[in-house]
Amino acid sequence: MSTRPTEKVREAAGPGRPEVPPVLALRGAGVRVGGRTLWSGVDLTVGAGEFTAVLGPNGVGKSTLIKVLLGLLPAAAGEVAVLGGRPGEQNRAVGYLPQRRNFDASARIRGVDVVRLGLDGDQWGVPVPFLGRAKRRAALARVEEVVQLVGASAYAHRPIGQCSGGEQQRLLIAQALVRRPRLLLLDEPLDSLDLPNQSAVAALLGRICRQEQVSVVMVAHDVNPILHQLDRVVYLAEGGAVAGTPDEVITSETLTRLYRTPVEVLRTSDGRLVVVGQPEAPARHADRHADAHADAHADRHADVAGGGPGAAG
Template sequence: MNTGEAVLALERVAVTLGERPVLREVSFRLEAEQFCALIGTNGSGKTTLLRAILGFIRVQSGRVDRAAGAVGYVPQKITLDPGLPLRARDVVALGLDGARFGTRLPSKARTARVQQMLRAVGAEEFAEQRVGALSGGQQQRVLLAHALVRRPKLLLLDEPLANLDVGSTAEIVALLRRLSHEFGAAVLLSAHDMNPLLPAVDRIVYLANGCAVSGKADEVVRTEVLSRLYGYHVDVLRVHGRVVVVAGARDESREALERDPVHTITVP
């Protein structure tokens, strides 16, 4: 499996926030143009992991290796101030050169690139409106364009499907999938519900108990694999084509955990 070029590689990463250990030992690799979902329940450390990858949080131990070049990032639940005089178009343009000091004269090439990006995410209709006045779904498209306009090799999205209705969810997943091919970016996208993503993803990173297991979806989402990850028995059920992970009896598995502490499981 480790044949392609790694865009992102985590090795035994541990992160402690304040006194609380959030991530204990997380390892996985992401290769070029892979579409990968980061799955975990609320509070399992998905956002912390993404922020550690971005370098916002110091890693206690272990390594985070990122391929050189830009990283695109779409944060979770960002509130854009409606008082800012920024059109959707301006936000995308800031994605291109927002980090540069100094001013720059308007250029045709830049305008064209921004326009192309707006079209790619389907944001042309509201490109002239203040970004703070747009709906949540519209803002998400603008932020996606902002993240992609520099052609990053790696795109990180934090819960992009939260707060979307079922129809928009499928639409956004399809859009992300298409864009990652079009722009050649590896995508790591966090979600608490894996079901809308299962048909689209190449790989899955399942985060629980401060540890992660990664691999193809049908290799990871299995009763014995997830039980070892959680440290107690869980059942992976398939109901009407949906996958549901249900906690089993706790006592027997705790004993098992004490005998044989599990940290990271790598699925072949």
């Protein structure tokens, strides 16, 4: 299913002005890993301040899509434009939060220092020395600003190993935001969080979208915590893809067509969606190979905001 540039993009241009390029534009995009097509036919346009979820069963290449957007893996088919250029060209305007890894309880680095690594470090969080005094003051001010934005002021000066899982995740989101990115890529940021923290982090991301006009693309295993924040969905399965609004995509008819087997979407009394009959992808190692390939080539590409200690993936 193809999606068109949103009204937000057209309105931003204004009467008589050229249309503002979308933050993301994919046309017939596909990717192959190890000689196998993970997904193909992705058509998607994302405007400023829009929230997009990447959904699908395990092993279909959801994380691989994020790596394509970062320029760490090439698309095998179609076109992919990120911030008006080729993937990887604008990575300093991209915030990236890889799959979550807990900090060891003995880690002594403060949360605020983890945030700062996203500002004056390279993409793997190694600090760059010899900042001038004015730049140091500006860096401290920006770190304080983004810590407040994510609601982490109360614990940002504690050792991060002493912070809870939800607190650590807020600090890592702050790290990914500290360079004022236009696009935020998140790989299962709610994984391993309890339900209250899932809801709180989802609400935070929705607020960042609206208030900061940062576009969010988030890989998720469960759509329900973020359902009310979403503008659109990309659903990957069986080597294919469908994209559109949640009401267009997460339906029995659409998912049955995508999976080529009967699938039923139910809505519970509290508004949660349940997909019944959804087959899991066969046990494969494509994503593992894709990650290894991406990591082997990461140093060739421009740095990405975020991805400090315990968060690189």
